[in-house]
Amino acid sequence: MSDTMQRTATIAVLVENEAGILARVVGLFSGRGYNIDSLTVAPVDEERRLSRITVVTSGTEMVIEQIKAQLDRLVPVHKVSDLTREGPHLSRELALIKVVGAGDARIEALRLAEAFRARVVDATTESFVFEMTGNADKLDAFIALMRPLGLAEVCRTGAVAIVRGPRGLHA
Missing domain, CATH: 3.30.70.260 (ACT domain)
Known part of the structure; x- marks a missing residue:
């Protein structure tokens, strides 16, 4: 490199x-x-x-x-x-994504959430809060799709990661 x-x-x-x-x-x-x-x-x-x-x-x-x-x-x-140098690893984040909208935008947000395996954890007549886990690219893609549909707020945990296979991080 x-x-x-x-x-x-x-x-x-x-x-x-x-x-x-x-x-x-x-x-x-x-x-x-x-x-x-x-x-x-x-x-x-x-x-x-x-x-x-x-x-x-x-x-x-x-x-x-x-x-x-x-x-x-x-x-x-x-x-x-x-972890990026020690071989294959898994990395995940958790996000809560609030979308405010009505009509077709609301229906589209639910359709996309299902495709991305996001869970509805709160719903009102005017908004949804989706819970989603995945790698950063997956979360970024879902959030980008929610912007035109009424994205109101995003909270993310940050990455957690672990090496694949039997090896572990030991003191």
């Missing part, structure tokens, strides 16, 4: 679940001018007090390597893994 080619990286970071660690990770990115496209964090091992942070970012290969090295040096980081 060329030194100037940009790539997207999904990085999983296993950390001790303690106050301030997320702020330190975000500070590492902002202090160096790196962008975060998506960020999720949640406890994954209560017994060992571990949380998993999933960061989607982009940059040149050199920048991605710098990010990983700097994350790995943070205490209390246990493991840093570039």
Whole structure:
């Protein structure tokens, strides 16, 4: 890969679940001018007090390597893994999408939701809220189709990702 080619990286970071660690990770990115496209964090091992942070970012290969090295040096980081480089992985987001409309637009929104496997989780006579999971491209496509039909609001979780197969992210 060329030194100037940009790539997207999904990085999983296993950390001790303690106050301030997320702020330190975000500070590492902002202090160096790196962008975060998506960020999720949640406890994954209560017994060992571990949380998993999933960061989607982009940059040149050199920048991605710098990010990983700097994350790995943070205490209390246990493991840093570039899922996009470790082989096939699954990535999913959750979105809530509110569409306001009536008549044909409303019928079309429901038809498209069925095609995209979005679930209606709230409905009024004037609006729907759809719940949808999938990769970012699928969510982006559905949201783009909802714009002319009365898209009113979007909430997204950010990506969570896991390597396919038997390997796992272990401390």
